[in-house]
Amino acid sequence: MDIQHVCILGAGTLGTRIAFQSALSGFQVKVYDIHEKSFELSKKMIEKIAKSLVSSQIYTAEDIQLALNRLSYTLNDQEAVNQADIISESVTEDIEIKRKVWTRMGEIAPEKTIFTTNTSYLLPSSLASFTGRPEKFCAFHFHDVFYSRVVDIMPHPGTNMELIPILQDFGRRLNQVPVYVRKENHGYIFNAMLLSFLGAAGKLLVNQVATIEDIDLSWKVNFHVPMGPFAILDQIGLDTAWHVTHQLPDANSQAFAALLKTYIDTGKLGEKTGEGFYKYTSK
Template sequence: MEIKHVCILGAGTLGSRIGFQAALSGFWVKIYDIKEESFILSQKMISKIAKGLFAAETYSKDEIAAALNRLSYTLNDEEAVAEADIISESVTEDLALKQQVWARMAQIAPEKTIFTTNTSYLLPSSLAAFTGRPTRFCAFHFHDVFYSKIVDIMPHPETDAELIPILDDFGKRLKQVPVLVKKENHGYLFNAMLLSFLGAAGKLLVNEVATIEDIDKSWMVNFHAPMGPFAILDSIGLDTAWHVTHQLPDANSKAFAALLKTYVDAGKLGEKSGEGFYRY
């Protein structure tokens, strides 16, 4: 099938980035969310990205303007999916909420529509039954989209094998590098490795071994990296990090999740809110 129309569920950090990249790649994009204020934040984020892409001479002003013309927002879920060839779901990393969203999509999405979830940690098999079309459902997980261009394709046991090359092609058209996760795995490939790294940093902080700044410096200087673990967490979103971390069974993860929760409760979600471990 030919993909022309893309529906993004969730106007947050990744949903907005995926939507903008899809529009830049020539697709018609509708971004759906339940809160109109999410659209304002999304537009600000996209404007900032667009300025960076233009400054880097990645896209011209005309190309960016054309992409923005192909991208629209809606609070109406039926309108969002009416023409969708594919749905990319990026709602909050909460199992019950995602199940609820997919049960709704099963009722209103056209039969042709491919369903994909951008979940960071949950397994697609935990959502598949709620989609009403498990064979046309797959995890299709993006990282940063513009700078970290890996997209994970992770089927569940019932995913139709013919869906894989379609998603592989779609990922390449979005200027990403697709990788296939042959077996369901929490955190895919990179996130599974990243979780161990961030968990080690969290353990150092919770046990008061060093400050946030010094833990980050240690990593950045030794690996010539632009960001340390806590700056990375800010870029991911501390709410997303908490949703993943608090589900882990070990004591160190639970302690770090409790610390993250104090930031989340204070509205300090990282870059997207202007403050997390650092100010932005």
């Protein structure tokens, strides 16, 4: 299958990054969301990423403009999918919302369309049947896209295995490194390890062992990396982290989820809102 038209469901942090990388890679891209305000935030995010890519001499200003010409936004779901060869879904990490979205996509998407979810925790088998075309459904999970260039391909037992090489090729065309997850697993590969790391940091904070800053400093200095666990959570989005954490049954996860909820309730979702565990400015 020759993928040319890409539909992105959800104009949030990751959906925006996937959309921009898809456009930079030469694909025609339509981004769908139910909130027009999300498009404004998405465009600002792309502008910020573009400046970094140009200053790093990864792309030229002309490359960026050509990519932007291939990318459009719409509040109309039928318009978003009418030519889609593949759908990449990055909506809120809530199973009921995702089920509604995939039920609708199964009703309106062309027969040719490949369905992929970017969920960071849910299993594809929990969503596939709602499309009415479970054989065309697969998890295709991106990370940062520009700096952490891994994409996980995780089928469910009913996935048509002919999709795997198509998705591997598509991933490479997006300048990503595809990894194949042979068996359904919550958190895929990297996120399964990351959850343990972030959960340990959350336990230290909830139990008042150390401050946010000192926990991050300990990790950063020991591993010579620019971010600690709480800065990483800010980048992921505290709302996304809560949706995963509050589903975990152990007491430590529940306590950390309750803490995350206090930030979410005051609009502090992380880098995307300008404040989470840390404050972010234009600089």
